[in-house]
Amino acid sequence: MRILLAEDDNLLGDGLRAGLRQQGFLVDWVRDGATAQRELAGGTYDAMVLDLGLPGKDGTEVLADARRSGLKLPILVLTARDAVPDRIGHLDAGADDYIIKPVDLFELGARLRALVRRAHGQAEDAIEMHGLRLLPASHEVLLNGEAVTLSAREFDLLHTLMLNAGRVMTRDQLERRLYSWGQEVESNAIEYHVHHLRRKLAPGLIETVRGVGYTMPRPQRPGRA
Incomplete structure (x- = not known):
C-alpha cells in the first residue's frame, strides 16, 4: 500500500x-x-x-x-x-x-x-479468492492452505490486483502503487513480477489484457454461470 x-x-x-x-x-x-x-x-x-x-x-x-x-x-x-x-x-x-x-x-x-x-469493500482483513488467502497485516499468502513465499514487490502487486479484482490495471497504475519516490523502476519490472507470481501461484491467475495491462478476474457468485 x-x-x-x-x-x-x-x-x-x-x-x-x-x-x-x-x-x-x-x-x-x-x-x-x-x-x-x-x-x-x-x-x-x-x-x-x-x-x-x-x-x-x-x-x-x-x-x-x-x-x-x-x-x-x-x-x-x-x-x-x-x-x-x-x-x-x-x-x-x-x-x-x-x-x-x-x-x-x-x-x-x-x-x-x-x-x-x-x-475496496472488504469486510475482513484477509482477502480470499481463487484459492488464495492474503493477509496484509502479517504479509502472508496461502494458496489452497499452503504458505507461499513472495518478495515484498510480489506481495504488493498481488495485494493490489486482489483489491481491484475485475478491474484492468495499467502498468503505470501498478508502478505508482508499488514504487515510492526515489525508487528506480526498471522498464519491465511489472512484467517481471507478474511472471514470478504466475510461476509461484498459478499460470492463469493473472490475466494479460493486451495493450492495456493486467487483471485478476472477480470471483463468480454462487449460482452464476
Missing part, C-alpha cells in the same frame, strides 16, 4: 515513515500543505495520513479542498486534540478516521489497513 504522509515535524515524520515502512507500507512524506495538495492531485495513493498543523496551508484546508474536489481517498487525521468536539469536527469535515498523538505505530498501521480495506 502506498501512503501519503503530510507532517511538518521532522522527528515525528521520520519516525512515522520508518515505522510504516517496517510494516510493509510505501510512504511518500511531504512537509507542508501546498505540497500535500499537489501530491493528492497528481499522485496515486491508497490512503493519506494528514497532520492538521501544516505550514502554509494547514491540514484542515487540505482536507476540505480534497473533499470539495470529490477525492474519495481515505484520509486519517493526526491530532493532538482529544476532546470529543474536536474529533467530531474532524470526521464531519471529511476525515475517515483519526489518531491521537503520541502515535502508536502498530495502531496507525492497523487503522490504515482497515481504511484501505473498507474503501
